[in-house]
Amino acid sequence: MVDRVHAWHPEVPAVREVYHASFEHAYPLHAHDVWTAMLVDEGAVAYGLDRSSHIAAPGAVTLLPPGVPHDGRSTVDGRIYRKRVVYFDPAWLPAEAVGRSVVHPTVRDPRATAAARRIHAALALPGDLLAAEHWTLALRGRILAHLGPSTVASRDTPLARRLRALIDDRFTESFTLSEIATAWGAHPSHLTRSFTRTYGIAPHQYVLSRRIDLARRLLVDGIRPSDAAAQAGFHDQAHLTRHFRRVLGTTPGAFGPSAGR
Structure with missing residues (x-):
């Protein structure tokens, strides 16, 4: 609660x-x-x-x-x-x-x-x-x-980096790993394994994280939940609300400009 x-x-x-x-x-x-x-x-x-x-x-x-x-x-x-x-x-x-x-x-x-x-x-x-x-x-x-001055390089592969860059550019759009894999001459399973092994999170979870972050910022800026859902790539407001409850433990309405004040 x-x-x-x-x-x-x-x-x-x-x-x-x-x-x-x-x-x-x-x-x-x-x-x-x-x-x-x-x-x-x-x-x-x-x-x-x-x-x-x-x-x-x-x-x-x-x-x-x-x-x-x-x-x-x-x-x-x-x-x-x-x-x-x-x-x-x-x-x-x-x-x-x-x-x-x-x-x-x-x-x-x-x-x-x-x-x-x-x-x-x-x-x-x-x-x-x-x-x-x-x-x-x-x-x-x-x-x-x-x-400190020394850093530890994070695990990475060229294919995973490439997929992450594409997701960062297109996370509000509808796309499938199959169509990306076909365009790149790779298998969808290989794409998923490479991304998950490198970043510790599955591609679909990463897409959802980016969409939730964007929707939250839009809501704080005063955008209506239905519009924030559309702009962030969710199917509709109910889709946004379902994932907000699961990930953030609250509804989109809690992030309006007057919420919590």
Whole structure:
């Protein structure tokens, strides 16, 4: 049961969206196209990131890189957790930081945690967007220090990269893996195996993740659910609502501009 969901787009450079929630929803496997910095204020969240298990708990910043699949659930059945999330542009951190962040997603640096909290505090006060920008830069610096100079290359193959680029360009459209495989001279099963082995998420799950992210942003911008569904590539509003409930634990209406205020 959702207790509270509040999402909005602040006018802060590099920040895509801010999302506050309090619930016990279990997220299925999904991926974002942005960097995610999460604070857990109450409870704890168990999550898998690229086939490894982690715990997000108060006192640390959890960093989730773009394109890497993850899930999430309360560590205690029936207990809610409260979280505050900032979604940053893909270019907020260098691309080579993705591999390192997969291995070290928990940032226990107290200065990083303080900077993340100050971002949310500044966003709560009218006229403090410049302060919020300052703290996003401070958080970036602490995260880069946490990740260190060496990076771990993420698993990748040319075919999987090619399919992911196509999905990123066409995820709002209707297409089949069979037609792509035919055009590329490959078998659909090989495409699926290559993508899933490389990114840890099946192509159809990745498409759904991209569509949900886009629909959520459109809803926060004030687009009606029926229009957001169409623009994001869902068959209709009911299709959007069904997947919103499954993935986000709430309905599209919770993300309207006045929701949660």
